[in-house]
Amino acid sequence: MSKEVSKKISVLLVDSDLKGLRELQRYMIHDQRLELAQPCKSGRGALSFLKHKKVDLIILNPALPDANGFDLIASLPDPPATIIVADRKDYAYFAYRIQAIDYLLKPLSVGELDQAISRIITQINLVKEVKILRAKLA
Template identity: 35%
Template sequence: MVEKIRCLIVDDDIISRKMLEVMIERVKNLVLVESCSNPLLARQILASQPVDLLFLDMEMPDLSGLDLLKSLTNYPEVIIVSAKENYAFQAFDYEVTDYLLKPVVLDRFLKAIDRVEKRIALEQDSYTTPESIFVKTNNQIVSIRLADITWIEAYGDYVNIFTEKDRFIVHATMKGIESKMPRDQFLRVHRSYIIRFDRIQAIEDTVVIIGKKLIPIGESYKSELMRRLNLL
């Protein structure tokens, strides 16, 4: 069962912000942590207290919504709230849960919240120990040794977890699985791929090579991969 969902609104449009505040108040399992117009302040809030759901405008002074997401190592579920449709393609590269057009109507808002609840519930179906991740697959909870994982791949509403010998199909989100993985061992290199860092055999142009698998490197993930390589 999904507990109270802690929400943060970041929007420089005061009317839109107030409308979202009213809608959040009407949903019993939502609680508003903060509502602000400044994305730089929002970044501080995200770093200092737990937030489960971020309502994010795209066009703001100082920092755009996309730039805010780019600046965060980890971020909660995200619902984009924008007056324009043209950011949708870029936004979904960041695995946002939904994209609402202003003015937001209650029915559409509730559908977005339902999606958030389902994603959070999926993320609660897995947990890790220092050596293993426990996931639900084929109506069983199974333990997979982290050291055995080679890469993880998005598969529609599921993810495939690959080891040298097996493949596990798990009903989960990439974002949820990524949040469970130790950052010193695993790295997101594409919206559809997470790799175990010590399994990299080579990097050629825009792909990572692990065994016979060529894994694409997404443009928005490339800088972190290069940064990690420079640490070696």
């Protein structure tokens, strides 16, 4: 794998629940594969950030006070990989509709989060590798 493919994955955390946001930030500190691009407590903050920066992954609690997280992802022209973290099982259908890579229920299990991150990193790196190979062939 090339250096381009193996670099850290940039992550935008979006959760209005401060406890949940802190928990995700603590996880990211210990995971050397990830780089925290920005923690956001609101949909408005996330959209503002995404207007100026691209990320590889969004970890999102869709229950935001100022926005529907699923609508937020659906509004992006080229949405990054997404993991939904929620305390409601009935959000799973909406996660499927926005093509979220994974859906985790709160309270989060570190093992489940680690597995989800590993799957996404594999997928992101494969997509990057394909782009690099296509560019070489062009």
